[in-house]
Amino acid sequence: MGRLSVNLCGIELDNPVIPASGTFGYGYEFAELYDINELGTFSFKGTTKDPRFGNPTPRIAECTAGMINAVGLQNPGVEKVISEELPKLKKCFNKKVMANVSGFAVEDYAYTCEMLDKQEQVGWLEVNVSCPNVHGGGMSFGTNPEAAAEVTAAVKKVTTKPVIIKLSPNVTDIVAIAKACEAAGADGISLINTLLGMRIDLKTKKPVIANKMGGFSGSAIFPVAVRMVYQVANAVDIPVVGMGGVTTAEDVVELMLAGATAVEVGAANLIDPMASKNIIDDLPRVMDKYGINNLNDITGGAK
Amino acid sequence: MKQSIFTITENTQLTATVFRMKLKGDVSDITSSGQFVNIKLDGLYLRRPISVCDCEDDVLTLIYKVVGKGTEQMAKMQAGEKLDILTGLGNGYNTELSGDKPVLLGGGVGVPPLYMLCKKLIAQGKAVSVVLGFNTKDEIFCEEDFKALGAKVYVATADGSYGIKGFVTDALKEIDYTYFYTCGPEPMLKALYKATQTSGQFSFEERMGCGFGACMGCSCKTVSGYKRICKDGPVLEKEEILWAD
Numbered sequence: 001m002g003r004l005s006v007n008l009c010g011i012e013l014d015n016p017v018i019p020a021s022g023t024f025g026y027g028y029e030f031a032e033l034y035d036i037n038e039l040g041t042f043s044f045k046g047t048t049k050d051p052r053f054g055n056p057t058p059r060i061a062e063c064t065a066g067m068i069n070a071v072g073l074q075n076p077g078v079e080k081v082i083s084e085e086l087p088k089l090k091k092c093f094n095k096k097v098m099a100n101v102s103g104f105a106v107e108d109y110a111y112t113c114e115m116l117d118k119q120e121q122v123g124w125l126e127v128n129v130s131c132p133n134v135h136g137g138g139m140s141f142g143t144n145p146e147a148a149a150e151v152t153a154a155v156k157k158v159t160t161k162p163v164i165i166k167l168s169p170n171v172t173d174i175v176a177i178a179k180a181c182e183a184a185g186a187d188g189i190s191l192i193n194t195l196l197g198m199r200i201d202l203k204t205k206k207p208v209i210a211n212k213m214g215g216f217s218g219s220a221i222f223p224v225a226v227r228m229v230y231q232v233a234n235a236v237d238i239p240v241v242g243m244g245g246v247t248t249a250e251d252v253v254e255l256m257l258a259g260a261t262a263v264e265v266g267a268a269n270l271i272d273p274m275a276s277k278n279i280i281d282d283l284p285r286v287m288d289k290y291g292i293n294n295l296n297d298i299t300g301g302a303k
Numbered sequence: 304m305k306q307s308i309f310t311i312t313e314n315t316q317l318t319a320t321v322f323r324m325k326l327k328g329d330v331s332d333i334t335s336s337g338q339f340v341n342i343k344l345d346g347l348y349l350r351r352p353i354s355v356c357d358c359e360d361d362v363l364t365l366i367y368k369v370v371g372k373g374t375e376q377m378a379k380m381q382a383g384e385k386l387d388i389l390t391g392l393g394n395g396y397n398t399e400l401s402g403d404k405p406v407l408l409g410g411g412v413g414v415p416p417l418y419m420l421c422k423k424l425i426a427q428g429k430a431v432s433v434v435l436g437f438n439t440k441d442e443i444f445c446e447e448d449f450k451a452l453g454a455k456v457y458v459a460t461a462d463g464s465y466g467i468k469g470f471v472t473d474a475l476k477e478i479d480y481t482y483f484y485t486c487g488p489e490p491m492l493k494a495l496y497k498a499t500q501t502s503g504q505f506s507f508e509e510r511m512g513c514g515f516g517a518c519m520g521c522s523c524k525t526v527s528g529y530k531r532i533c534k535d536g537p538v539l540e541k542e543e544i545l546w547a548d
Contacts, residue, residue, distance in 0.1 A: 025517045029534070032304055045519070053522065053529055056547070058510040060520040062349045069512060074519045074529065208510075218348055270513035271343070271350060273389070274306060 003294045004283055006040070008262045009162030009187045009239055011096060011123050013040035015283065016252060016295060019276045020243050020266035021046050021100035021126065021166075022071065026085045030269070031092035034277045040262060042276075043098040043126050044085070047116070049108045051077035061199040061208035066218025066245070067267055068197045070211035073102050073131055078112045086121055096123025100166070102131050103141075103151075110154040117159040126241075127155055130168030130193035131215075142168040142193075145180035152184035164188035164241060169221075169228055170196045178232040189232055190241035190264065192225050217267040221245040226258045233259020233300055247275070249282035256295060257302040304391050304515050305332035309363060311384050314377075317366065317444040321412065322378050323356070324365045326386065330358040335395025336419035337486075337506055337538045340365070341514035343387040344376050350389065351377070352514050352533070354486070354506070356415035357422070363390075366415035366444070392514050393537050396420050396504055402481025403429055407454075408471045408495060410436040410487025414445050416506060418452075420484055425453050432457065432478050436471035436491065440464035472498040493546060505544060506537045523547070 004015035019030075021043040027036050036042065054072030061068040075081070089097065099116040103109035113125050129142030129151055141147045148165065155163050165181040167174060169192035178189050194215025199208040207213075225244025233240045242260030245267070246252060252263045268275040283295070292298055309328030316322050333340075333355055340363070341350040351373040357364040369378050380386075398420070405424055407417045414435055424431045431454040437443050438461045449456045457474040458466030467474045471487070472494050483503035485495050492505050509532040512520035516534030523530055526543045530536055 022519075023513075023517060025519075029304070029516045033306070053524060054519065057521060057523065059522075060349070060510045060512045060518075062347065065348060067348055067512065069518065069520060071519045071522075074522055270518050271348065272306075273304070273513070273515060273517075 003287065004280070006262055006296050008241070009124060009164070011162070013262060015040045015280050016256065016260075016262040017276055017280050018042055018098065018241070018262055018264045019269050020264035021128070023266045023269040026089050027093055028088065030273055033273055036093055037095060038277055038280060039095075041095055041098050041123060043100045043264065044089075045075055046073050046100045046102045046128055046131065047075050047078050047081050047112060048073055048102050048104070049078055049112050051075065051080065056210040058208060058210055059214070061214065063197070063199065063216060063218065063220065065220035066216055068199060068209060068214040068216050069194070070209045070214030072211065078115050082115060082119060086119060090121060097121055098124045098126050098164075100126045100128055102128040106150055106154045109151050110158050113155045113163070114158040117161050122161060124162045124164055124188075125155065125159060126164045126166050126190055127151060128166045128193070130166050142177065143171050145177050148177050149180040149184035152181045152186045156185040162187035164190050166193055167191040167232075168193045169224060169244070174228050175231050175235045178236050182236045182238050186238060188239040188241060189236060190243065191232060192221070192228050192244040195221055195224065217245065219245045219247045219268075222247070222251060226254060229255055229260050230258040230302070246279075249279050249286040252279060252283065253286055253290065253292065253298065256298050257300070259300040261299050304389055305329060306387065306389050309386050309388050311380055311382050311386065312362070313382055314380055318442050320369045321442075321444050322367055322369070324367065324377065324380070326363045326365070326388070327361055328363060328388070330361060330363050330390060332391025333358045333363070334391065336398075336423055337395035337416050338391065338393045339514070339537065341389040341392055342377070344373050347373055347376070349512065350514060352392070352511050354416035355419060357419045366412070368412040389514060393533060394535065396484055396506070396538050398423050398427060400482055400502070400504075401429055401484075404432070404479060404481045405429055406432040406434065406475065406478050406480035406483045408434045408436070408475065408483060408485040408487070410471060410491040411438070411442070413485070413487030413491070413506070416486050417484065418445065418448060421449055421452050421454050431455070432480060434459060434471045434474045434478070436474075436487065438462065470494065475499070496541065496544065499541070503541050504538050505541065507532050507539060508537065
């Protein structure tokens with residue numbers, strides 16, 4: 001075990017850095033620039049039962065230290081992900097990948113997870129009950145403890161691999177939702193998805209994004225992530241994957257001190273396609289600077 | 304795609320709002336005209352996608368219009384300053400389909416990517432016509448540059464203050480062509496879609512997140528399925544276009 005390695009739900013990661021779903025596609029674009037096997041793993045583009053085009057454009061708006069997106073879960077559907085994307089991914093990635101799943105009904109989640117659970121390349125299922133950009137699904141399951149628990153239980157029933165539930169920060173009490181997922185059998189919790197945001201163009205006097213609102217991400221949201229990871233990690237006994245505005249190796253250490261076992265990097269990949277690799281390369285220097293021997297030891301160190 | 308640091312060697316004002324920036328750096332990933340670069344600017348979160356006007360040896364030429372915070376910042380930059388740039392983005396124009404008499408039609412700040420395309424087509428021995436469309440005489444740029452390449456150049460101004468009065472579609476009526484290439488504002492592209500008699504290629508613009516195909520921020524529907532403007536475009540062939548409305 002290297003000094004960067006961590007164990008996420010029974011699977012060892014060489015390092016805790018995981019590009020977040022929706023910011024890394026299926027990996028190929030980044031594989032042009034570096035060997036993506038250097039990553040802990042990555043979470044692939046959110047997959048649904050049926051193919052989706054997503055929302056009309058514009059889907060992107062710039063913010064101070066961040067951005068808003070309203071892509072709306074564009075993806076080719078689970079069948080094509082399995083028949084086309086996973087075989088292509090196999091050529092550039094030989095580790096277990098995290099399969100990110102979204103849905104519009106409990107049965108959709110269960111169906112898609114059951115299909116992906118059977119894929120040898122998939123190590124974990126990350127179940128997104130927190131997408132702010134689709135109507136009648138996604139986030140509506142993650143804003144109420146009973147609905148989040150129902151999705152968790154339905155997925156657990158038909159799968160064998162670790163199930164990590166990805167939570168929305170757009171709630172009054174994230175701890176109650178995390179606990180409900182844990183009670184329903186979740187193997188881990190990942191958070192935070194994007195914060196619901198909006199921008200208005202002063203020239204046109206209209207919302208910048210066609211869908212009007214979207215998910216705010218980027219370094220600006222990092223303190224919210226630290227707070228919520230801290231709250232959830234102190235309330236549950238299952239591993240927490242932290243994310244939200246992570247840009248540097250220092251941010252990774254900070255989220256781990258707050259209680260994260262592993263850390264996802266999102267919007268930073270879009271601005272600097274080398275971001276995740278640079279963070280991994282910089283981790284030993286930051287660990288030395290702060291007297292950390294093994295990353296595995298620091299999770300939840302900030303009390 | 305390549306990420307590298309470029310050094311500005313020149314940043315010249317061409318009109319009230321249009322600037323030409325030349326930069327020295329690694330242009331090895333720029334393989335086709337019509338591609339774009341994505342520029343990181345201090346204090347701004349998203350990179351700024353700008354089409355490649357020309358690239359030769361280790362010099363990259365960009366012509367950009369000041370339209371917002373990013374381009375305002377670029378306009379203030381001086382020779383010697385450095386920029387973090389992603390190069391080799393987008394598919395670019397395919398010159399093999401041009402026939403022997405292609406016409407290139409550019410509107411406003413859609414003109415620059417046609418420059419390197421024109422250069423390539425002329426090098427291939429083709430008789431190139433170029434139509435440049437602007438609102439008014441004061442906004443015209445690049446007319447002499449295209450002439451110097453050996454293209455037959457037509458300029459149209461909407462207010463008739465220079466050249467042909469009207470739009471690029473009005474100038475097109477006079478031209479005998481085998482194929483067309485265009486870049487410009489969407490109303491112009493739509494008008495050309497209707498007015499052109501041959502096949503051709505259109506370069507599109509969209510708000511982008513990453514610019515290299517990862518975020519799905521700039522997707523569009525086409526006859527051949529969903530495409531990302533940044534990765535599968537920005538150039539689409541006439542036959543595959545589905546207009547959004």
